[in-house]
Every structure is written in structure tokens, then in C-alpha cells.
Amino acid sequence: MRSWSVILALFIATGIFAQETPIYLDVTAPVEERIEDALSRMTVEEKVAMCHAQSKFSSAGVPRLGIPENWMTDGPHGIRPEVFWNEWDQAGWTNDSCVAFPALTCLAATWNPDMAYLYGKSIGEEARYRNKNVLLGPGVNIYRTPLNGRNFEYMGEDPYLASKMVVPYVQGVQSNGVAACVKHFALNNQETNRHTVNVHVDDRALYEIYLPAFRAAVQEGNAWAIMGAYNLYKNQHACHNRYLLNDILRKEWNYNGVVISDWGGAYDTYESAYNGLDMEFGTGTDGLTDARTSEYDAYHLARPYLKLIKNGDIPIENLDNKVRNILRLVFRTTMSANRPYGTFGSPEHFDAARKIAQEGIVLLKNEENILPIGLDGKKRIAVIGENAIRMMTVGGGSSSLKAKHEILPLDGIKAAVGNKAEVTFARGYVGKISVGYNGVDTGQAIEDNREKDTLIAEACRIAEMSDIVIFVGGLNKEIHQDCEGLDRYDFQLPYAQNELLDALSKVNENIVVVLVSGNAVEMPWVDNVKSIMQAWYCGSEAGNAIADILFGKVNPSGKLPFSFARKLDDYGAHALDAYPGDRDVYYKEGIFVGYRWLEKNKTKPLFPFGHGLSYTIFKYGKPVFSSRELSSSDSIVVSVPIRNTGGMKGKETVQLYIGDKKSTLPRPLKELKAFRKIELQPGEEKNVDFKISVADLMFFDDVRHAWTYETGKFVVYIGASSEDIKYSTEITLK
Ligand code: BGC
Numbered sequence: 093m094r095s096w097s098v099i100l101a102l103f104i105a106t107g108i109f110a111q112e113t114p115i116y117l118d119v120t121a122p123v124e125e126r127i128e129d130a131l132s133r134m135t136v137e138e139k140v141a142m143c144h145a146q147s148k149f150s151s152a153g154v155p156r157l158g159i160p161e162n163w164m165t166d167g168p169h170g171i172r173p174e175v176f177w178n179e180w181d182q183a184g185w186t187n188d189s190c191v192a193f194p195a196l197t198c199l200a201a202t203w204n205p206d207m208a209y210l211y212g213k214s215i216g217e218e219a220r221y222r223n224k225n226v227l228l229g230p231g232v233n234i235y236r237t238p239l240n241g242r243n244f245e246y247m248g249e250d251p252y253l254a255s256k257m258v259v260p261y262v263q264g265v266q267s268n269g270v271a272a273c274v275k276h277f278a279l280n281n282q283e284t285n286r287h288t289v290n291v292h293v294d295d296r297a298l299y300e301i302y303l304p305a306f307r308a309a310v311q312e313g314n315a316w317a318i319m320g321a322y323n324l325y326k327n328q329h330a331c332h333n334r335y336l337l338n339d340i341l342r343k344e345w346n347y348n349g350v351v352i353s354d355w356g357g358a359y360d361t362y363e364s365a366y367n368g369l370d371m372e373f374g375t376g377t378d379g380l381t382d383a384r385t386s387e388y389d390a391y392h393l394a395r396p397y398l399k400l401i402k403n404g405d406i407p408i409e410n411l412d413n414k415v416r417n418i419l420r421l422v423f424r425t426t427m428s429a430n431r432p433y434g435t436f437g438s439p440e441h442f443d444a445a446r447k448i449a450q451e452g453i454v455l456l457k458n459e460e461n462i463l464p465i466g467l468d469g470k471k472r473i474a475v476i477g478e479n480a481i482r483m484m485t486v487g488g489g490s491s492s493l494k495a496k497h498e499i500l501p502l503d504g505i506k507a508a509v510g511n512k513a514e515v516t517f518a519r520g521y522v523g524k525i526s527v528g529y530n531g532v533d534t535g536q537a538i539e540d541n542r543e544k545d546t547l548i549a550e551a552c553r554i555a556e557m558s559d560i561v562i563f564v565g566g567l568n569k570e571i572h573q574d575c576e577g578l579d580r581y582d583f584q585l586p587y588a589q590n591e592l593l594d595a596l597s598k599v600n601e602n603i604v605v606v607l608v609s610g611n612a613v614e615m616p617w618v619d620n621v622k623s624i625m626q627a628w629y630c631g632s633e634a635g636n637a638i639a640d641i642l643f644g645k646v647n648p649s650g651k652l653p654f655s656f657a658r659k660l661d662d663y664g665a666h667a668l669d670a671y672p673g674d675r676d677v678y679y680k681e682g683i684f685v686g687y688r689w690l691e692k693n694k695t696k697p698l699f700p701f702g703h704g705l706s707y708t709i710f711k712y713g714k715p716v717f718s719s720r721e722l723s724s725s726d727s728i729v730v731s732v733p734i735r736n737t738g739g740m741k742g743k744e745t746v747q748l749y750i751g752d753k754k755s756t757l758p759r760p761l762k763e764l765k766a767f768r769k770i771e772l773q774p775g776e777e778k779n780v781d782f783k784i785s786v787a788d789l790m791f792f793d794d795v796r797h798a799w800t801y802e803t804g805k806f807v808v809y810i811g812a813s814s815e816d817i818k819y820s821t822e823i824t825l826k
Contacts, residue, residue, distance in 0.1 A: 114129060114133070115129035116129040116130035116133070116157070116159075116423075116427075117158070117427075119427070119428065119429035120429065123420060123423045123424070126419070126423050126427075127416050127419045127420060127423065130154075130157065130159065130419050131412060131415060131416065131419065133157055134154060134157070134415070136398065136401060136402065136408070136411070137398065138152075138154050138156070138157075139411050139412070139414075139415045140393070140394065140397055140398045140401070140411065141154075141394075142154070142162075142371075142414075142415055142418045142419075143370065143371055143372065143393040143394075143397065143411070143414050143415070143418070144371065144372040144373075144375075144388060144391040144392075144393045144394045145371075145372065145373045145374065145375075145388055145391065146161070146386075146388055147177045147178065147388075148175050148176070148177065148178060148179060148180065148374070149163060149164045149165060149172075149175065149373075150162060150163045150164065151371055151373075151418075153422070159419075159422060159427070160225075160422065160426040160427065162225055162226060162371075162418070162421065162422065162426075163223060163224045163225055163226070164224060164225075164226040164227075164228055164273070164352070164373070165219055165222065165224040165226070165227060165228060166228045166229065166490045166491060167227050167228035167229030167230075167273070167490075167491065168196055168215075168227070168228070168229020168230045168231055168245060168491060169192060169193050169194070169195055169196070169215075169229075169245075169485075169491050169493065169629075169631060170190040170191060170192040170193055170215065170218070170485070170491075170493040170495065170631065171188070171190040171215070171218045171219055171222050171224065171227075171436075171493075172190075172490070172492075172493065172494075173185065173188045173189070173190075173493070173494040173530075173532060174188050174222075175530070178387075180530050181530050181531035182494060182530055182531040182532050184531070188222065188494065189437065189494050189495060189496040190218055190222075190436070190437060190493060190494065190495060190496065191214070191218060191436075191437055191438075191441040191442055191444075191445055191495065191496060191631070191632050192445065192485040192493045192495040192498060192631030192632040193211055193214065193215055193441075193444070193445045193448065193631050193632075194445060194448050194449045194452055194628060194629065194630045194631045194634075194637075195244045195245065195491075195610055195628055195629040195630075195631070196229075196230055196231060196244070196245055196246055196247050197243065197244050197245075197246065197247070197248065197452075197610045197628050197629075197653060197654075198448065198449060198452035198453070198628035198629065198630055198650075199211055199247070199257060199261070199448055199452060200246075200247035200248045200253060200254065200257050200452075200653035201248075201451075201452040201453070201454050201626070201628065201650040201651060201652065201653050201704070202448060202451040202452045202649075202650060202769075203253065203257075203650075203651050203653075203745040203767055203769050204451055204745075204769045205256055205257060205259070205260045206260070207447070207448050207451055207452075208257045208258070208259075208260040208261040208264070209260035209261070209263060209264040210264065210444050210447070210448065211261055211264065211444065211448055212230075212260060212261035212262060212263060212264020212265040212266075212267075212272070213264035213265070213267055213268070214264070214440070214441045214444040214445075215227065215229075215264075215265060216264055216265035216266065216267065216268035216270045216272075216434075217268055217432070217434045217435045217436070217438075217441070218434065218435070218436050218437075218441065219265070219268065219270045219434070220268040220269060220270050220431075220432060220433065220434025221433065221434030221435055221436035222434070222436060224270060225269070225270055225271060225421070225422075225425035225426050226270065226271045226273050226317055226352070226421070226425070227265050227270055227271065227272055227273060228273050228275065228319065228490070229245075229272065229273065229274075229275065229491075230247070230258055230261050230262070230272065230274060230275075230309075231245045231246045231247075231274075231275050231276060232246060232247055232254045232258050232274060232275075232305035232306060232309065233246050233275075233276060233278075233279075233280045233281055233302075233321075234246070234248075234249060234251065234254070234281060234301055234302055234305075234685060235248050235249040235281075235653075235654040235685075235686065236249075236281040236282070236663075236664075236665050236671075236679070236685055237281070237282065237579075237663055237665045237666065237671050238580070238583060238611045238612045238613075238654075238657075238660070238663065239282070239579045239580045239581075239582070239583070239611075239660075239671070239672075240281060240282050240283060240579055240580075240611075241283040241489075241571075241572070241573070241574060241575045241576060241577065241578055241579045241580060242280075242283055242489070242574075242575075242576050243574070243610050243611050243654075244488070244574045244609075244610020244611065244628070244629055245491055245576075245610075247305065247653060248652075248653025248654040248686075248701075249653065249654040249655065249685055249686030249687070249701065250653065250654075250686060250687075250701065250763075250764050251300065251301050251302075251303075251304035251305055252304070252763070252764045252765060253653055253764060253767070254304070254305035254308075254653075255304050255305045255307075255308035255309075255312075256308075256767070258274065258305050258308060258309045258313060259308050259309065259312045259313040260313075261313075262274065262309050262313030262314070262315045263313055263314075266313075266314070266315075266316060266424075267432075268431075268432050268434060269424070269425050269426075269428050269431035269432060270425060270434075271315070271316035271317040271349070271350075271421055271424065271425055272309075272313070272315050272316065272317065273315075273317035273318060273319050273352055274306060274309040274310070274313075274315045274317070274318050274319070275318070275319035275321070275354070276319055276320065276321035276322065276330070276354055277306055277318050277319060277320055277321055277330060277336060277337075277341070278298075278302055278303060278306060278321055278325070278330060278336055279291040279293060279298075279302055279321060279323055279325050279330065280321035280322060280323050280330070281302075282579055282671065282672050282677070283576060283577055283578055283579045284578065284579045284672035285672060285673070285674070285675075285677075286322045286323055286577070287322045287323075287356075287357075288323075288324070288675060289323050289324065289672070289673055289674075289675065289676070289677050290323070290324040290325070290326075290327055290675060290676045290677070291323055291324065291325050291676075291677055291679065292676060292677065292678045292679065293325075293679040293682075294679070294682050294794060295792065295794035295797070296682060296683050296757070296791070296792050296794050297679055297681075297682045297683045297685070299792035299794075299799075300683050300791065300792050301683055301685050303340070306318070306341075307345055310341070310345050310347050310349070311345055311346075315349060316349040316350065316420075316421055316424050316425070317349050317350050317351075317352055317421060318341065318347070318349060318350075318351055318352070319351075319352050319353070319354055320332070320333070320336075320337070320351060320352070320353050320354055320357050320369065321354060321357070322354050322356075322357050328363065328367065329357060329358070329359050329360075329363070330357070331351075331353040331354060331357035331358050331359075331364075331369055332353075332358060332359070332360065332363035332364045332366075332367040332368065332369045333367055333368070334366070334367040334368070336368075337351055337367055337368025337369070338366075338367055338368045341368065342368060348417070348420060349417065349420065349421065350370045350371060350417045350418055350420065350421045351368050351369050351370045351371070351417070352370065352371045352373060353369055353371065353372045353373050353374070353375075354373075354374070355373050355374025355490075356373075356374040356375055356376055357374070358372045358375055358391070358392050358393070359392070360392060361392040361393070361396045361397055361400065362400075362406075364392045364393050364397070365393070365397060365400070365406050365410055366410070369393070369414075370414040370417045370418055371393075371414075371418060372391050372392055372393040372394075375391045375392065377390040377391065393414075397411075437496050442632055442633060445630075445631050445632050445633045446633035446636055446637050446640075449628075449630035449631065449633055449634065449636075449637030449638075450637045450640050450641065450646045451649055451650060451743070452628060452630070452650045453625060453626065453627050453628065453630070453637060453638065453641050453648055453650050454625070454626040454648065454650035454651060454652055454703070454704040455623070455624075455625055455641070455648040455650075455704060455705040455706070455707075456624040456625065456626055456652075456656070456699050456703065456704070456705070457618070457621075457622075457623055457624040457699075457705070458622070458623045458705050458707075459622040459623065460622060461707075462560070462602060462604060462622040462623045463604060463623050463625070463641070463642060463644070463707070464641070464642065464643055464644025464707060465560060465604075465642055465643050465644070466644075467509060467512040467513055467643065468512075471512070471513035471514070471559050471560065472513065472514045472516070472557060472558040472559050472560075473505070473509065473513050473514065473515045473516070473558060473559065473560055473561075473562060474516050474517075474518065474551075474554045474555050474557075474558035474560070474561045474562070474600075475501070475502050475505055475515060475516070475517045475518075475562045475564060476517070476518045476519075476520040476551045476554065476555065476561055476562070476563050476564070476592075476596065477519075477520050477521065477563050477564040477565040477589075477592075477606075478519055478520065478521055478522060478523050478538075478564075478565065478568075478587070479501065479564045479565050479566050479568065479606075479608040480500065480501040480502040480505075480517065480562075480564035480606075481500055481501075481502050481517070481519075481536075481538060482500070482523070482525075482536070482538065482568060483498050483500065483534045483536055484498070484568065484569055484608065484629045484634065485498045485629075485631060485632070486528060486529045486532050486533075486534045486569070487526060487529045487568070487569030487570060487575065488529075488569030488574060488575045488576060488629075489569075489575055489576020489577055490576055491576070492529040492530060492532065492569070493532075493631075494532045495631070495632050496632065497632055498631070498632050498634065498635075499632065499633055499634055499635035499636045500634070500635045501564045501606065501608070501627075501634060501635045501638050501639075502515075502517055502564070502635070503635050504634070504635025504636045504637070504638055504639035505562065505635065505638070505639050505642065507635075507636070507639065508636075508639035508640070508642070508643045508645070509639075509643070516554050516557075516558065517554075518547075518550050518551040518553075518554045518555075519540060519542075519547055519550070519551070520547055520548065520550075520551040520563070520565070520589075520592050520596075521544070521547055521548075521565070521587040521588055521589050521592050522540045522542070522547065522587065523568055523570065523573075523586065523587045524568075524570045525538060525539055525570075526570060529569075544588050544591075547592075548588075548591065548592050548595050551592060551595070551596060552595050552596060552598075552599045555596050555599050555600040555603075556599040556600060558600060559602065560600075560602045560603075560604065561596055561600045561602060561603045561604065562604050562606060562642065563592075563593065563596065563603055563604065563605045563606065563621075564606045564608060564627075564638075565585060565589045565592075565593075565605070565606075565607065565608070566585070566606075566607040566608040566609035566613065566627075567580075567585075567586065567608070567609040567610070567611060567613070568608075569629075573586065574609060574610040574611060574629070579672065580611065582660070583612075583613060583614045583659065583660040584613065584614050585613050585614070590616055590617060593605070593617040593620070593621065594617060594620070597617060597620035597621060601622070602622055603620070603621040603622060603623075604621070604622065604623040604624075604625065604642070605617075605621050605623065605624045605625065606625050606627050606638060606642075607624065607625065607626050607627060608627050608628070608629065608634075609626075609628070609629075610628060610629055612654065612655070612656040612657065612698075613656075614658070614659060614660070615656075615698060618698060625638075625641060625642070625648070626650070626652070644707060644740075647706055647707045647708060647740050647741060647742040647743070648704065648705065648706060648707065649704065649706060649742060649743035649744070649745070649769070650704050651702050651703060651704035651745050651747075651813065652699060652700070652701055652702060652703050652704060652813075653701070654686055654701060655686050655687050655690055655697045655699070655700055655701045655814075656697055656698045656699040656700075657690065657695070657697050657698060658695075658696075658697065658698045662690065662695050662697070663689065664680075664681030664684050664685060664689035665679070665680075665681060667681075667689075667693075668680040668681055683758075683759075683760065684760065686701055687700060687701040687702075687814045688760035688761075688763065691760065691761040691762065691814075692760065692761060696815075697815070700813050700814045700815035700816075701764075701813065701814040702745075702747050702764070702811070702812070702813035702814045702815075702816075703812075703813035703814075703815065703816070704745075704813070706738075706742045706743075706744065707738070707740050707742065708736055708737075708738030708739065708740040708741070708742040708772075708774065709736070709737045709738035710734055710735070710736060710737070710738075710742070710744040710772070710812070711734070711735045711736075711737045712732065712733075712734060712746075712810065712811075712812070712818035712819065713732065713733030713734070713735065713777075714733075714819065715730050715731060715732040715733075715810055715819050715821070716730070716731045716732075717729075717730050717808075717821065717823070718730075718731075720821070720822065720823050720824060721823065721824050721826055722784065722785070722786065722789075722823055722824065722825050722826065723786075723825075723826050724786045724801070724825075725786075726785075727783045727784060727785040728783070728784045728785075728823060729781060729782070729783055729784075730748065730781070730782045730783075730784060730808065730810070731779045731780070731781050731782075732746055732779065732780045732781075732782070732810055732819075733777055733778070733779050733780075734746060734770065734772065734777065734778055734779075734780055735772070735775075735776070735777040736772035736773060736774055736775060736776050736777075737775070738774060739774050740774060741771065741772070741773050741774065742771070742772060743769055743770065743771045743772075744769070744770060744772065744812070745767055745768065745769040745812075746767065746768055746769075746770070746780045746810065746812070747764060747766075747767045747810070747811055747812065747813065747814070748764070748765055748766040748767065748782050748784075748808065748809070748810055749762035749763060749764055749765060749808075749809040749810075749811070749814065749817075750762060750763060750765045750784070750788055750789060750806055750807065750808055750809070751763070751806065751807045751809070752789065752791075752802070752804070752806055753804060753805040753806060753807060753822070754804055754805065755791070755802055755804075756802060757791060757793070759791060762807065762809050762814070764814070765784070765788040766782040766783075766784075766788070768780050768782070784808065784823070786801055786825065787799075789801050789806055789825055801825065802825075803824075803825045803826055804824070804825060805822050805823070805824050805825075806822065806823050806824075806825060807820050807821070807822055807823075808820065808821055808822075808823055
């Protein structure tokens with residue numbers, strides 16, 4: 093008996109009975125080894141199944157091997173509610189109401205990378221808790237025209253600002269073992285004709301303006317997923333585009349993550365196979381489907397692809413490379429070691445949403461310091477405008493949410509005022525109202541059939557009796573407003589709001605405009621109102637954050653991530669009649685987008701890029717330069733003393749721009765190259781340090797196809813916005 097147990101122990105010790113863990117299941121093994129091991133165990137059918145959707149938002153794993161499915165979710169402002177297997181409509185779960193974070197324009201307006209990390213981390217936790225391993229966001233398409241219906245989902249007009257903000261967002265999301273899927277790669281700068289328009293852009297604009305934020309997301313943020321765009325570039329759809337995906341993303345940037353199609357963005361099996369697409373989603377298969385099987389089998393990267401592989405038309409290596417990328421996604425997320433568990437709808441997430449909103453709201457104008465509104469004296473406050481009572485988290489396309497709560501501006505204002513003043517509301521105008529989106533009901537009954545004149549008269553009556561008018565208007569998430577799929581019709585405020593503001597300003601001179609929008613709007617009334625606040629779409633905590641700023645609980649510190657021009661034709665795309673095109677759109681303004689265009693043409697914007705006021709005063713001291721000469725291998729340190737000379741604690745974003753004095757190729761007057769946000773107590777002074785190196789002086793040479801520099805003189809500008817330049821000085825690159 094004893095000798096048997098000795099023999100048994102020997103067997104176990106020598107591993108004869110022990111079952112070896114396959115490498116792909118060993119979380120301690122290097123990812124690349126796990127990938128090769130998993131791949132070697134898979135059938136060709138199993139591999140193909142991973143390359144396309146199996147439902148609206150998921151794709152197959154390998155059930156036989158215990159490799160989980162991939163589950164995607166929109167993005168980028170909150171976790172989309174669960175949908176039915178084959179539909180866009182929500183499935184009616186009762187446990188999936190999320191925290192709605194502010195729109196990405198608002199995040200960009202914080203100019204605070206710490207806020208971007210907090211945003212990414214929080215939304216990533218929400219995604220993780222809901223068992224999603226890919227978050228479809230953030231979006232970093234550049235603001236080329238204020239008519240783009242999706243600008244609210246992006247980070248503004250400047251490639252440097254967008255780059256600095258996207259990286260921490262991606263890192264925050266991915267710290268949860270959830271992939272950020274950066275979208276829409278690339279040149280998706282309008283919604284009009286988005287599936288058919290072929291973008292013509294020169295290489296300088298491509299590399300200097302439209303690609304840097306994607307490149308930063310990939311190279312600095314190490315994004316694990318990227319989504320192709322709907323539009324075409326060089327006559328090829330962006331989702332299977334050899335230039336964008338093979339040449340730039342994979343070869344130039346060494347990207348090893350997964351490429352996911354936009355929903356319905358793949359059009360061709362061969363191109364999908366050869367031009368960089370790994371996973372196909374949302375394809376409309378009408379007419380391709382064969383009733384005996386699932387329509388998903390008819391996707392380009394499904395049965396048609398399998399057939400070409402099986403008959404040898406496409407080599408198996410082509411499929412294996414896609415599956416490697418998909419498995420890498422799996423091992424980085426669902427099958428990674430120590431993946432956190434996430435949290436959902438937590439007080440911390442609502443706090444994060446409020447904090448980001450507070451820092452993103454931009455005070456554009458504040459005559460006579462009408463803001464913050466003091467509540468000590470007896471006050472009658474009129475709140476006027478539909479956006480004060482209208483939910484904004486529902487609608488607008490794929491970023492639409494089912495939020496746990498959304499504080500409306502009127503409710504936020506009432507809560508902040510309490511019984512210290514009297515708040516009266518008038519609608520003032522009525523916009524188009526949909527009751528819900530994709531099966532998510534707003535629960536709001538705010539239809540109103542009154543005529544325009546009646547609404548204006550009522551609003552004026554109330555305004556006349558009030559000490560101050562808070563007008564809450566702007567755009568909304570209906571189609572042709574700030575909404576996916578269709579651009580805005582024009583630059584004006586809709587629903588006769590201009591007329592209303594005109595009328596209001598005749599009866600009350602204390603008007604504060606709170607603009608809820610993701611885009612700039614024309615402001616013919618700008619001189620008739622005392623204050624203007626750009627309040628974006630702030631999500632769950634919108635009303636609270638707006639009230640925090642209005643009543644001075646928080647000192648505003650947001651700065652514009654895009655220029656507010658006076659009229660539509662002041663934007664390059666419109667001045668040159670280069671929007672929206674028909675089958676083709678030509679980006680004739682080249683690198684001169686946003687402030688680059690305005691400055692080139694000496695056109696004064698209404699509110700410039702980088703602009704944003706505070707309730708306190710920041711005094712800029714004389715910057716100290718470590719040297720005025722730079723070589724290609726060293727750097728200059730610039731130290732800018734900033735003092736808070738006002739009476740309230742506040743944050744200021746100090747901006748550094750650089751312009752090339754003389755160059756062979758045309759260059760913008762100046763470009764943002766560094767910024768830093770600091771907080772100062774009243775009376776406090778801090779130094780803000782920046783480092784300038786040769787990389788900040790480079791441009792993309794389209795002939796040599798390389799980033800390059802020319803020696804000579806450059807001007808360094810330090811300011812509180814692109815227009816409010818406090819100091820400028822020359823440096824020399826030797
Ligand atoms: C949008 C994407 C979105 C996807 C899934 C598409 O229509 O362009 O941004 O992630 O739908 O909802």
C-alpha cells in the first residue's frame with residue numbers, strides 16, 4: 093500500500109497525471125505566445141467567425157476553447173443601453189441606466205488632461221461593469237465646419253489640443269481592461285453624404301491637422317482599437333483603405349491593435365480582406381442574406397471571405413493576421429490578468445461628470461460682472477428658453493443614452509437658488525420634439541402648440557418683471573441640429589431664438605445667455621446681452637454644473653476648443669465653397685483650419701480659440717527664457733509667472749503658440765504647441781514652465797513625406813487665448 097502511494101506521488105511530481113494549462117489560458121504568458129497558441133488550436137471557421145458581428149454589438153468568441161465573445165458599446169459619453177440582438181432599439185433592461193458624462197467638446201474645453209483621465213477612467217469603469225470590452229470612443233475628428241452635426245462628439249479644431257486630451261482618455265478607459273476604440277479614422281468631418289463622400293485633402297493637412305490626434309491615441313495612448321470612418325479617401329472607403337490603414341496606421345505608426353469598421357462601413361470583401369479591416373460590424377445585408385442562415389453570415393468578412401480562403405483565393409495568412417489582432421484585443425481585455433471589475437452609476441461617477449462639466453463650461457462674455465449672480469438682495473430671476481427644460485442625453489445618434497438621471501438647467505437653477513430668490517420660467521420658443529430615441533423614452537411631456545408670437549409675448553412679460561433674465565437656448569439633439577447622420581442647415585440659432593432674444597433685450601437689459609450646444613452659432617444679439625456662457629451638453633449633472641457657474645459656487649475655467657466666427661463664410665470650408673461637396677469634397681483650405689484660417693485672413697472671430705473668462709483676474713508676468721537659441725538636440729525652457737490678482741480662487745490655462753517667421757512652404761501665423769492649466773488662490777503666484785524643442789517647430793513636408801524643420805527665426809506667443817496674447821518674442825533655430 094505504502095509503495096503504491098510513493099509511486100503515485102512520483103507520477104504526479106513528474107507531471108504524468110498533471111494536466112498542462114494551455115499557453116493561451118496562462119495569464120502570465122506573454123500575449124504574443126498566447127495568441128499563437130490560441131490561433132494554432134482554431135479551425136478556419138472559428139477564425140472567420142471572429143472577424144464579423146454576430147449581433148448588433150457583439151462578435152463571436154471561440155466557445156469550444158473558452159475564448160469569450162467581444163462586446164462593444166457606444167460611447168463616447170456614457171454606456172449605451174443594452175439593445176435587442178439584431179436591432180438598434182434598447183431591449184428594455186432595467187439595470188442598464190448609466191451616468192451621462194459631458195460631451196467631448198466640453199471635455200476638450202477643460203483643457204485639463206487630468207479631467208480627460210478622470211473621464212476615461214470613469215466611463216471605462218462603467219463599460220467594464222456592464223461587461224463590455226470595447227468602448228466605441230473617443231472621437232477626434234477635427235472641427236472643420238460648424239455645420240457638422242457630430243462636432244459635439246469630438247474635441248475641437250486644434251490637433252495639438254485634441255492630441256493632449258485624447259491620450260489620457262484612452263489610458264483611463266484601458267486601465268479597466270476595456271479597449272478604447274478611437275473614431276472615426278479618418279477625415280469624417282461632415283455628416284452630409286457621409287457614406288458616399290470622397291475626401292480630397294493634401295498630405296500636409298492630412299498629417300498636420302487631421303491625423304495627429306489619432307496618432308497620439310495610438311502611439312502615446314496605446315489605443316487597443318480604432319474605428320474606420322464612413323467616408324472615402326482616395327476613392328476607397330475608410331474602413332478598408334490601404335492608404336489610411338495599411339500604409340499609415342500599420343506601417344508608419346506600427347499599430348498592433350484591432351481595426352473595427354463603423355457600423356455599415358464595410359463594402360467589399362477583397363478590400364476588407366486586404367486593406368486593414370479586422371472586424372466588420374453593422375453591415376446591411378439585405379439582398380445578400382440567405383434565409384437559412386443568419387444575416388451575419390452574409391457579411392463581407394463572413395461567408396464570402398471564408399469561401400475565398402477555402403478555395404485558396406485569399407491566403408490563410410491574411411485571416412490569421414486579422415485573428416491575431418482580435419486575439420490581442422481579447423488578451424488585453426477579457427482574458428487579461430488582474431482585470432478590474434468596474435463600477436456603474438456610482439456617486440463617484442456623477443461627481444466626475446459634474447466636475448468635468450464645471451471645468452468645461454466657458455464664460456464667453458461677462459459685462460459689468462453680471463455673473464456670478466449674487467443672491468443676497470431680493471431677486472426675481474426669469475429663466476427663459478426651451479433648453480432649460482429639455483433633456484439632452486436622449487437623441488443625437490449613436491451617443492444617445494439612457495441616463496440614471498439628468499438634472500435639467502431649470503432644476504439646477506432652482507435648487508441653487510432655494511428660497512433666496514423667485515424663479516419664474518417661460519418657454520420662449522418651441523423646438524422640434526421627439527419623445528425618445530431607439531426606444532429610450534425621455535418621459536417628458538413638453539409638446540407645446542402655441543404660436544411664436546404668444547411665446548415671445550409671454551417671455552417678455554416675465555422678463556420685464558424680473559431683475560435678471562437667464563436665457564437657456566442653443567441647439568438640441570434633433571436631426572439637423574447637433575445630431576449624427578445629418579448636418580445643420582445653417583449657422584443661425586433655430587426656432588426663432590434670435591427674434592426672441594431681440595425682443596427680450598428690449599424689455600430687460602440684464603440678460604445672461606446660456607448656450608447649450610456642441611457647435612458655434614451666429615450671434616447677431618451679442619451686443620445686446622451682458623453675459624454669454626457656452627454650456628455644451630453636460631450630461632447627467634448639466635443643470636447642477638450650469639448653476640454652479642451662474643451663482644459662483646465654481647469659478648469658470650473652460651476655454652474654447654474651437655473658434656466662434658462671426659459668420660459662416662468666415663470658416664475656410666465655407667469661404668472657399670468647399671463644403672459639403674457632392675460625391676467629392678475638396679478640403680481647399682488645406683492646413684488653414686479654424687484659427688489658422690481666421691488669422692491668415694486677418695478675420696476677427698467673435699470668440700477666439702482658447703478664449704474663456706474667469707471671475708477672478710490673472711496677471712501674466714514677463715516670461716523668462718532659458719535661451720533664445722535652439723538647436724535640433726536641445727530645448728528652451730520658458731517660465732511664465734502668473735498671479736491671481738482677483739478675489740476668488742480660480743484656474744487659468746496658459747497657452748503657448750509658435751509661428752515660423754519665414755518658411756519655404758506656407759505656414760499658419762501661429763499654432764498651439766503647449767498649454768497648462770493651474771489653480772491659484774487669491775494673491776497667489778505660480779510659474780508655469782514650458783519646454784520648446786525642435787519638434788514644436790516642424791511641419792510636414794509633403795514632397796519628402798516627412799516631418800521636417802527649417803532653421804531661422806520663430807515667434808513664441810504666450811497668451812490667455814489665441815487672440816489675447818500677453819507676450820511674444822523671437823527665438824532662433826540654428
Ligand atoms: C457611428 C459610430 C457608432 C456606431 C455604433 C455608427 O453609426 O458612426 O460612431 O459607434 O454607429 O453605434
